[in-house]
Amino acid sequence: MNDRIKMLAPLVEIDGDEMTRVIWAWVKEILLEPFVELKTEYYDLGLSERERTKDGITAEAAEAIKKYGVGVKCATITPNEERVSEYGLSEMYKSPNGTIRAILDGTVFRAPILAKGIVPYIPTWTKPITIARHAYGDIYRNTEAIVCENTNAELLLTLPDGTEKRLPVHSFGGSGGIVQGVHNTDASIASFARACMNYAADTKQDLWFATKDTISKTYDRRFRDIFEEIFAAEYKEKYEAAGLSYFYTLIDDAVARVLRSDGGMVWACKNYDGDVMSDMVATAFGSLAMMTSVLVSPQGYYEYEAAHGTVQRHYYKYKAGESTSTNSVATIFAWTGALAKRAELDGLPALADFAKKLEFSVLETIGGGVMTGDLFSISILPEKRQVDTKEFLIDVSRRLKTA
Ligand code: NAP
Ligand code: MG
Numbered sequence: 001m002n003d004r005i006k007m008l009a010p011l012v013e014i015d016g017d018e019m020t021r022v023i024w025a026w027v028k029e030i031l032l033e034p035f036v037e038l039k040t041e042y043y044d045l046g047l048s049e050r051e052r053t054k055d056g057i058t059a060e061a062a063e064a065i066k067k068y069g070v071g072v073k074c075a076t077i078t079p080n081e082e083r084v085s086e087y088g089l090s091e092m093y094k095s096p097n098g099t100i101r102a103i104l105d106g107t108v109f110r111a112p113i114l115a116k117g118i119v120p121y122i123p124t125w126t127k128p129i130t131i132a133r134h135a136y137g138d139i140y141r142n143t144e145a146i147v148c149e150n151t152n153a154e155l156l157l158t159l160p161d162g163t164e165k166r167l168p169v170h171s172f173g174g175s176g177g178i179v180q181g182v183h184n185t186d187a188s189i190a191s192f193a194r195a196c197m198n199y200a201a202d203t204k205q206d207l208w209f210a211t212k213d214t215i216s217k218t219y220d221r222r223f224r225d226i227f228e229e230i231f232a233a234e235y236k237e238k239y240e241a242a243g244l245s246y247f248y249t250l251i252d253d254a255v256a257r258v259l260r261s262d263g264g265m266v267w268a269c270k271n272y273d274g275d276v277m278s279d280m281v282a283t284a285f286g287s288l289a290m291m292t293s294v295l296v297s298p299q300g301y302y303e304y305e306a307a308h309g310t311v312q313r314h315y316y317k318y319k320a321g322e323s324t325s326t327n328s329v330a331t332i333f334a335w336t337g338a339l340a341k342r343a344e345l346d347g348l349p350a351l352a353d354f355a356k357k358l359e360f361s362v363l364e365t366i367g368g369g370v371m372t373g374d375l376f377s378i379s380i381l382p383e384k385r386q387v388d389t390k391e392f393l394i395d396v397s398r399r400l401k402t403a
Contacts, residue, residue: 014073017074018312019315078098110282112282115375136188205265220270289329291307293305293334370392
């Protein structure tokens with residue numbers, strides 16, 4: 001144990017809920033701690049700690065990422081009414097990811113992990129599609145209300161000089177209904193645009209962006225204009241020199257074109273589009289459990305996580321004492337992404353090398369025919385074997401020891 005790899009600065013470790021919390025502990029025990037003297041600052045975002053701290057712990061974790069630069073996060077429950085009664089919550093706390101994204105004002109990049117034997121549902125997708133999700137505003141920071149009949153809804157703007165501007169939303173007549181107010185800021189859209197343009201250039205991929213600006217002629221149009229202004233002023237020459245392109249189209253046209261493409265682009269999406277499309281793209285590439293996710297802030301803070309949730313259905317089986325075959329790959333890659341970033345920032349080649357070897361061992365395990373149930377059902381390998389959650393980790397560790 002003495003020759004374990006040492007770390008310099010701590011990694012912000014953010015624990016979570018249900019099956020992914022179980023996997024979290026096993027990944028550390030089986031794949032990380034035997035090889036690395038982990039140095040982490042631990043934040044428990046499991047629901048009971050969020051309840052105990054009235055969700056203060058979530059903002060503390062985000063602040064810690066600002067302090068140390070790199071975090072790794074386990075999936076967490078976003079409470080709904082069922083969860084409020086299941087966990088006896090005093091409030092329906094907001095999505096921890098939403099809170100963290102709002103504090104870091106970052107962009108989320110999601111890319112699938114491609115493994116031998118796992119063939120995408122769209123056979124032409126031979127290259128990964130990276131989805132960049134704008135992580136601020138729109139319906140994720142909305143104000144909404146149920147309104148009764150004969151209510152008049154207006155948008156009221158109070159200008160800096162105190163004058164008021166009213167815009168009609170809807171006059172509800174005989175039927176009540178619903179209203180919502182959403183916003184975004186030029187600053188956030190601009191940093192989203194720059195994050196996408198930098199990331200696509202760094203990874204040598206074309207950048208696509210789409211909104212619904214034919215319908216939303218002011219709100220969505222603003223996104224399009226900011227992207228175009230920044231591209232023309234700051235990136236056009238660099239892209240031309242590198243043979244890369246920036247391509248804008250309507251969101252529905254983008255969906256149709258992506259389906260016909262061979263992949264290999266960064267697809268910048270507004271917040272909601274990115275939420276939905278990343279699940280579609282992940283599933284089409286094989287499994288939601290093979291999707292990585294990294295939040296990159298304009299100041300250069302990084303938070304790595306798996307794109308999937310807490311895998312509740314498997315957790316209930318686990319709690320009932322049954323064996324589960326839950327895929328830990330995206331959780332492992334969240335750790336390797338964070339460790340590699342720590343290694344890069346702190347100048348630790350041994351740690352960077354470890355992260356690479358661990359990723360390699362995971363892919364070798366799956367390519368070698370050993371996999372969890374989600375992959376077993378789609379792998380085209382002639383010889384394959386389904387293992388349970390822990391067996392998979394143990395198999396990876398065996399390969400890692402000889403890597
Ligand atoms: P989920 O946890 O992503 O799981 C949905 C289904 O996808 C699972 O039931 C399972 O299908 C499959 N799946 C997902 N990850 C898998 C894995 N690692 N291995 C094998 N199969 C996997 O979504 P959910 O059940 O809708 O949400 C559960 C909780 O997660 C919710 O409370 C939600 O708030 C939270 N959530 C958190 C995050 C986050 O923190 N980033 C993201 C999304 C959702 P089968 O049941 O068919 O095997
Ligand atoms: Mg989603």
